[in-house]
Amino acid sequence: MPVALNDLQRQTTNLQAEISAAVNRVLASGWYILGRECAAFEAEFAAYCGVPHCVSVANGTDALELALRALHIGPGDAVATVANAGGYSTTAIRATGAEPLYIDIDPATMNMSAADLRARLTPRMKAVIATHLYGRMADLPALLAAGLPLIEDCAQAHGASLAGRKAGSWGTLACFSFYPTKNLGALGDGGAITTSDAQLAARVKSLRQYGWTAKYHSAEYGRNSRLDEMQAAILRVKLPYLDGWNARRREIAAAYHRALGLDSEIGEDYVAHLYVMRTPAREALRAALAARGIATDIHYPIPDHLQPAAPPNAVRLPATEQAAAEVLTLPCYAELAPAEVAAVAEALRA
Numbered sequence: 001m002p003v004a005l006n007d008l009q010r011q012t013t014n015l016q017a018e019i020s021a022a023v024n025r026v027l028a029s030g031w032y033i034l035g036r037e038c039a040a041f042e043a044e045f046a047a048y049c050g051v052p053h054c055v056s057v058a059n060g061t062d063a064l065e066l067a068l069r070a071l072h073i074g075p076g077d078a079v080a081t082v083a084n085a086g087g088y089s090t091t092a093i094r095a096t097g098a099e100p101l102y103i104d105i106d107p108a109t110m111n112m113s114a115a116d117l118r119a120r121l122t123p124r125m126k127a128v129i130a131t132h133l134y135g136r137m138a139d140l141p142a143l144l145a146a147g148l149p150l151i152e153d154c155a156q157a158h159g160a161s162l163a164g165r166k167a168g169s170w171g172t173l174a175c176f177s178f179y180p181t182k183n184l185g186a187l188g189d190g191g192a193i194t195t196s197d198a199q200l201a202a203r204v205k206s207l208r209q210y211g212w213t214a215k216y217h218s219a220e221y222g223r224n225s226r227l228d229e230m231q232a233a234i235l236r237v238k239l240p241y242l243d244g245w246n247a248r249r250r251e252i253a254a255a256y257h258r259a260l261g262l263d264s265e266i267g268e269d270y271v272a273h274l275y276v277m278r279t280p281a282r283e284a285l286r287a288a289l290a291a292r293g294i295a296t297d298i299h300y301p302i303p304d305h306l307q308p309a310a311p312p313n314a315v316r317l318p319a320t321e322q323a324a325a326e327v328l329t330l331p332c333y334a335e336l337a338p339a340e341v342a343a344v345a346e347a348l349r350a
Contacts, residue, residue, distance in 0.1 A: 060177025
């Protein structure tokens, strides 16, 4: 049987009764935006991440933009980010009028290189967005040493931990996506910002709803970026299962490690949102896996600084560019059957 890259229906089917009850609860409430479900999810997710504040928003990219705006980032400013993470931070930075300043990656982790960040520091740089790519946490202690406000991009790292602290509890602000494919995914779009700073949380709450300080009173111009009650209720159903799903993802990643002859440990800092391997023979391997019915993908094929939409840019990111030519994503999600994991592992060995 073919092995799909992901199959969202399996998780939904497993939780159908609980999800239906949550949806019916919202329908019966008569309140569908920023109500009790959102407030409850914000409290539960903040507690899970180990921070006092969570503000839900419409999606993960909005979360990044609103976090930047909460820090008063705007035209004339530069924000450090990576170019190998799908363009979401670039989109958010440009939406504020600021400029992305791309930092090369550490080839071993494919996360931002702290050494390259130190080398590229400029007075215009006002913040750092650190993406926990593929579910592996970035080297936050080293990145924080740069002395700039740090925004964690946790869209692929729900539940990951570093030195006993969850993703979402390290940065000045942290941003999550609840897109359906995420480790904690809604059945539509959704996002959130976590922080330990009460003033920043209040500012984000205002910015997500037109800049209101009270209904119909705008202290500044904000956005319409709200998580609806239905998605909040569904996320509340799923949150208690997250740690178990992450443990299963790690088991699958460990099986692939063994098939590839890798002996590196899989720790709590990696939640296997994606299992991404590297090979200079990517297209040949991809074709061989496809011949065995195993789906693959490339996350991500074109770095941000080389996109057709990008302005002319003299920056060279050799580690980033090499990784983009070699990365290949294998099926890795909690509902993969043991026989499917074995089929992928056997194909890798072959």
